Amino acid sequence: MKGIKYIIILGVLLIFGYLVKDLFFNDESYVQAVQRFRENKDLNFHSVTNSPLPDSIRRTFRGLNYYTPSRDYEITADFKAEERPEPVAMPMTTGTQEPYYVKGKATFELEGQEHTLTLYQKAGTTSDSLFIPFTDQTNGFETYGGGRYLDAIPNGSNIVLDFNRAYNPFCAYNPDFACPMPPAENRLKVKIPAGEKNYAK
Structure with missing residues (x-):
């Protein structure tokens, strides 16, 4: 009986661990996607053709x-x-x-x-x-x-x-x-x- 109990507890802990890991990586992936979106926008603002910034400001634009x-x-x-x-x-x-x-x-x-x-x-x-x-x-x-x-x-x-x-x-x-x-x-x-x-x- 003790062996079965340990197996059940271990199974519950594994499932909990997978859920926590999935939640963490989902949040991490989301933040990374937002950061990429922002980095791409900064690149566009540096661009001569896509930037809304006047040239005098665009040249010194830092993000x-x-x-x-x-x-x-x-x-x-x-x-x-x-x-x-x-x-x-x-x-x-x-x-x-x-x-x-x-x-x-x-x-x-x-x-x-x-x-x-x-x-x-x-x-x-x-x-x-x-x-x-x-x-x-x-x-x-x-x-x-x-x-x-x-x-x-x-x-x-x-x-x-x-x-x-x-x-x-x-x-x-x-x-x-x-x-x-x-x-x-x-x-x-x-x-x-x-x-x-x-x-x-």
Whole structure:
């Protein structure tokens, strides 16, 4: 009987060990993927053809500033698609407007509160990825005052909002760019300390 008991205990410990190992490596792989995403973006910002930075700044560019990746801000939200997407005139930082379609809403919980974001698709594009311009309570302090952007792809009635990949609009680096301004319904009443921070020249 003792031998059987030891075998059972050993089996339970092995299963627990595999679960812990799997969880650890999943988190480690996730962080590595986010870091690669950020490294590739820095490379693009060094590029003569892809960078939004003026040449005088691009030559001395040393990388963007980010929060440490945290899976607390990789959020699976409920997604409700817009049955009949309607075009809207998205205000731009230059005072102009550009046509976008409202494609749906994502609802999620964070810090004990329910939040909803409207998702858009630029008119004339066919990508599955939807555009989410938003503001949060870090704007103007730790992050760009005009808000940030996020891209996400719906999966049925769910959508993963990975705020670790939140990014600044190009006008944060160069005022010559025309950037969509986050609408009132996408102003979150909570801090999102994830993704890209203010750009320090």
